[in-house]
Amino acid sequence: METKEPQRNGFGTTTLNGLLLVQRGQPILLSAMPPKAVIQHHQIDQFDSLSNPDGYQRNPVTARIRKAGEYYRGSEDRVPGLMPNPLLANIRQDDLANADINFRDGNRADYESAKASGGNWLGVVTLDLPTDIPIWIYDGQHRVGGIGLVAGDLGALPIPLSITLGLPREAEMREFYEVNTNAKSVKTDLAWELLRHMAVNNPQLAALLEETGRDWTVRGVEVVHELLAASEIWTESIQSPNTRRKPNDRLTVTQAQFVKSLRPVLNMPLLQKAPAATVARVVDAYWAGIAQIFPSLFAPDGNPKDYVIQKGAGVTAFHRVLPFAIETLRARGQGLGIPEAYAEVMSRLPELSGEIFDDDGTPSTIHGSEFWRSGSQGVAGQFSGEAGYKRLASRIQALMPKPSEEITL
Secondary structure (H helix, E strand, O other), rough: OOOOOOOOOOOEEEEEEEEEEOOOOOOEEEEEHHHHHHHEEOOOHHHHHHHOOOOOEEOOOOHHHHHHHHHOOOOOOOOOOOOOEEEEEEHHHHHHHOOOOEEEOOOOOHHHHHHOOOEEEEEEEEEEEOOOOOOEEEEOOOHHHHHHHHHHHHHHOOOOEEEEEOOHHHOOOOOOHHHHHHOOOOHHHHHHHHHHHHHHHOOOHHHHHHHHOHHHHHHHHHHHHHHHHHHOOHHHOOOOOOOOOOOOOOOEEEEEHHHHHHHHHHHHOOOOOOHHHHHHHHHHHHHHHHHOOOOOHHHOOOOHHOOOOOOOOHHHHHHHHHHHHHHHHHHOOOOOOOOHHHHHOOOHHHHHEEEEOOOOOEEEEEEEHHHHHHHHOOOHOOOHHHHHHHHHHHHHHOOOOOOOHHHHO
16 A cells, blocks of 8 residues: 655645445545644544534543654654554545545446445545545544654654545544444553563563563563462462453462552562562462461362452552561561561461451451451451552551561661
8 A cells, every 4th residue: 555745736635545445335445644644634523512512532631642652753762663553534525525536446436336335345546635624533632642742753654544434423423432432451461461571572661661660560470470380379379361260260369460469579679670580489488478377278179269368458468568578587587488487477467357247237256267258257358449458458567577676786
């Protein structure tokens, strides 16, 4: 598909070369424009209660526009990004009457017949578009905004477009709705997995993640991989990306939840530069120490789903206090890969207690292993959300030795 710079002839036109197709009677042009032409022609039908109450586009987000521009332009530290996905746009019927379609492969009669009959057709065309005719963007306004910020640095970079021809404004609005309500972002665990693969093969990306303080996600995924390969406690309990839970499995926490819970550990100065295998050994030893305190919760013949300790609330709370356990062991001169050392630091865990109520409203005090039971029979499940996780971590930390008390001067 050929892409040309805007041609300024006596009539003032932009020439688009591309593939014209008809889907069930609706013409769509697949083409490309250089950045300056995109900025010149584009329009956004943005909702405004006063000036444009019939508009349908949301307000643009400045941060997203800036991020898109930085992505397309690149920098000394990062190569410019590509734009393989086209902007979705429309030339409305009244404006289309002033455009000229020249058929290079295929003929107009077959094209018109497909339009009239609701049929399908395919051909190669040239579209001469007067420079004052707008192209209404219904998906990609932040990308267009980013292009506008850095258009001078992009030169003749072809910007792909999928342009419906003559789509009624109401149908244009419907397409916007369908695209933005049905599209789903990539799940966090898969996105972080992909980021890890890219960072491994792209030193510039790895450096950028470190500079912006986001490299902990990549390191967290690497730690999870090490745990899945070697940990008796976690090898069957962390749900990997694109896997589904089954009734009889032992999955208790998604990879994304586990990685996110590790952030306080990964950001410790001691472990920031440590190999993933080393961090995984520390984490595994810590949980092995907890398992020595609560052996029934981690029994091979049991099901970890029956307890909250290996679910989101448990891993988040325990990983928040792991840095304090590590500092206590360091102050004592003990190794960080010894489960028995963590078991000693966490020995008061069975003192955690709380109340549950039976069907008659009669309270019972629950402690020890039963504190962690899932559902209404346990207490730990009552600590939900970030605020709940924080309170649970505080209660755990209150039962631990203070690292400052272990310092020898």
